[in-house]
Amino acid sequence: MKIFIAVSAGVILLAASFYIATVINNFTSENAQIQTTAANRVSIELQKNILITNNVSDYVSENTQRIDNIESYLKNNPSEYAEYCLNHEPYFNWPDTSKDFFIKNPTLQKIEIRLMDSNKEFQATTQNTSGRIVNTKRKNIHNMLYSSIINPQQETVVGVVGAQFNDDTIKETLSQLENTRHMQVWALTEDDRPVFQYFDKNVTQKEKDLVKKAIDRKQTKNIPGFVENVRTVDNEYRILVLYDKQALNLILINRIAGVIAIAAIILFALFVSFMAIFDHYRKQLNLIISTTHAVSENDSEARIDTTDSRFEDLTILSNSINHMLDEINNNINTIYKLRIAQQEAHMKSLQAQISPHFMANTLEYIRMSALDIGASDLAKVVYNFAALLRSNVSSQVQTTLKKEAKLVGNYVYLYQVRFPDKLAYQIVIPKELEQVKLPKFSLQPLVENYFIHGVNFAQNNNALEVKAYLKDKRVVIEVIDNGKHLNSQELEKINKKIKQPIVSDMSIGLQNVYARMKNYTKNFAMEISNNIYGGITVKLSFDYEI
Template identity: 35%
Template sequence: MNRFSRRNTSLRSLIRTFSWLTTAVVVFVVGIASVVRVQNALSSSQQARTIAVSEMGNQLAQHQQDTDQFAAQINDRASNLANLMQYFSQSPANYAEYAIDDSLRGNQYWYWPREAQNMMIQKDQITRIVLTMAASKKVFVATRDDKMGRLYTKYTLANALVATSPLTNPYTSIGVGTLRMTYDPSIVTAQLRRLHDTAAMQLLVFDNDGKQLWHYQGAGVGSASQQAVQKTVAATSSDDLARTLKPRYFVQVGNVSTGGYRVFAVVARAAVYAQIGQNIALYALLGGLVLAILLTLLRLIFRRYQHALTVMVGEMQVVGAGHLQERVTIPARNEDLQILAKGTNKMLDDINGYIYEIYQLKIDQQDAHMKALQAQINPHFLYNTLEYIRMAALDADQPELAEVVFSFASLMRNNTDQSPVTTLGDELGFIEKYVYLYQMRYPDRLAYQIQLAPALAELRIPKFTLQPIVENYFAHGVDFHRRDNVIEVKAHPVGDQQVIIQVLNNGRSLGPERVTQVNATITAQPLEQPQSIGLQNVFARLRHFFGPGATMRLANRPGGGVMTTILLPRQKGVAQRDESRDHR
């Protein structure tokens, strides 16, 4: 009793020690995970702002470069600026005549609406082209819907990605106008949405004069936060905007050298801290749940573990003494011991099964040996008997009967031959004898034709490739009440690489759904070892012998009947010839 008490006390102490260690480990892991999550969240937010500013800056630089290049094309010649003044001062018809007359005077033909149209076609990101001239109060505007544009008396751009470039007289260096091109922000918006940690981000773009051009809000930005940022922008210059926003927001500023743009990436600190707090709370909840489960399982396992293990060891000692029929008791609650007990019992079942299989295999081998001896004796006796009948028919002056006996004996010899491969010529010879027996049975009701290109006579194919197809005709398609039953077998090369074999008959046709079903069945993967040499088995053996290049399909003939087409890759070394021979 004292020993049991000490053992019980030791077990409780061990459980208590393991409980404290487990609690310490879980708390430590949750603490480390929380610290790492805070650092990762801040770093990820910083990285997202940096990438967003960089991506936006690259897009703005590219837009400004495209705008400057188009302005440079306009500034290239003074005649272009003069041409523009004519466009702003004349009617469209008069301007068109002016452009033509100007080209006749030796200048290059230059038609401003067409130039604007070409630019919008070349750069599909451009949404508007806005052109103003210092000497005119009108504004030219081209859009995606009106690429050649028109003149307006007043036009205002608001909250758009605008790139501006001046038009300067190349001789006087005096500014004569301004070119503005707006760009589709959807590309930048899509890029921002694909980035991680941009849901709570706002992106502000300012031009060189400090005017706000564009404001982007992530999916997680509320209207209150958006309005607060806009209110700060309205009351603060772009130079002081970052300093004003930083107490409540994480701010990343980027300056774009091309065009003088400034980009602000703004994320509310409260949103970042709230996300961090949610993650820490989740970690703490998971840690507490895991700790509770571990402590509970620890107590349950130690309570029954020792007893269950003692029982299992005793039963395994009995099995080890040679009593293979015994089995280990499976514990009720110890999962690891359940796995061990089930594995031991399965091993014992397998050992007994292997013993039985080895014994049964010896019996099956003896039976197979006896059947092989019988197969060697019985066919040989049958061939001798058929040959005796054929010779007797010849002696009785019955050549047709002798031919029938000879054909039947040949069929029997071919069927009992264990060789898995034959030649196309031998296969067709076997088919001819098979059909000949039906023709002798039903004279004047069946005709047949076999065509074989001599170059394919030695083509090696799996045995019984064509016989099941011909047999299907006599089993399902032929009608011996008719006198015009016909079956044809044709084999000829297709080019240098392929061979086509066709089996055609004029018997019963199949419905369209049945043809589709049969073709699907032929090419389907058999779920088990086939028990007959049907069409599915024929196709499987062709694929195994020739590879994936072998195909087989059924179709209805236009005049009635069924046609089976087999396409095979041609073996190397078989000469190609055009002659064929007929067997009737």
């Protein structure tokens, strides 16, 4: 029965998914087709208007006499211009010519002519086809196409022709397309100046403002919240056909809602049937839940009744839980015993601390006595040893780079006292890195490693340097000695060893340093290598943060 229900649900979901995928695919194709149609129609209309604009500019640019004539029109009063026309052959009157352009091109609504050297411009409209002279704006305006006036002798741009057209016809054509998608159509120049806009009746002012703002910012590629189709015209204009994504999603949801509803009803019916068939199964589950709840309420003896074995999987689960509860009880008893043992160990640890504290106080007394008798060198040795002892006794797990460097200095000094003129050392910590946090005893084991494996007090040239510096926002600490080199196999082995997890008390000091620094710092790295001084360099680095 379970298999039948599962197979039935799978078939229903598969069929619904296939139908929904088909609807989505058809819807996507439909959107693309409408966008393509809109772009094509606007492109055709735009190319016609561009041709008319170019015809006007070509006509003016055909010879210098026409350009000079228009320049005279802009500079002189009507009587002076009339006299100019009469005195120049062939006769040419620009206002009369302007009328002809409006007659020949019914969609033409406005003509502007600006010359570079003039602060006036010519404007003609369908209401005044002979035109008038106005002060020039020197700025291209929206919804107007422009074409350059070129002096045919000098082949230089001397002015510009602007033309505006009636777009009611193309807008009516676009409105006959599917108009529930919040469609916007924009025609833009190369510098994103709009020369045509269309909005279907459902486009909101907010949607218009979003697109206009994107155009003003020259960010017309992939405008957020819109599905976009781009068409290029004459390599100078772009046509954007935009759909509002939310509107598309709403349409798509409405189309597939019925299928989803039917599938949901059928699946719900299957679920109800499943619940009715496996009522006993739920009862057994409830018994398991109630038992685990009783255990959580401190009833450690509660167990699941496994006498009903009709459901093999639940029986196995119940037996496993019962076995787990038995193991938990055993573990609780074990942990209780271990906790008592731990408390006893803690007491012993407190007792053990009495001796180090007593020793530190005694050393301080010895140091003061040495100072009293003038044995300053002895007092300094006792002071450094006492400082090391106090660091060991301290329960702090974190310190600063400054304090850690001082601890290392105390440690090395004790060796230097024992072997005078055999050892030279230097510790350099920049002031800006003194307060960098790191685990206590992070550097001392590295220095101790040198004294165990690298130093040779039979020689007089033993040297050790500990330095820190800041590089690429990372703290770098180097412990450099002139002990002895390791071969490539030994270096590879030890660099690999230090990065392995610590699984016992037998870890090496370097491994312990790596593990603690890895936990306390960010992006920690540690590398051991041979250096040019004949010894070893241990390099630590991590992100800089105070």
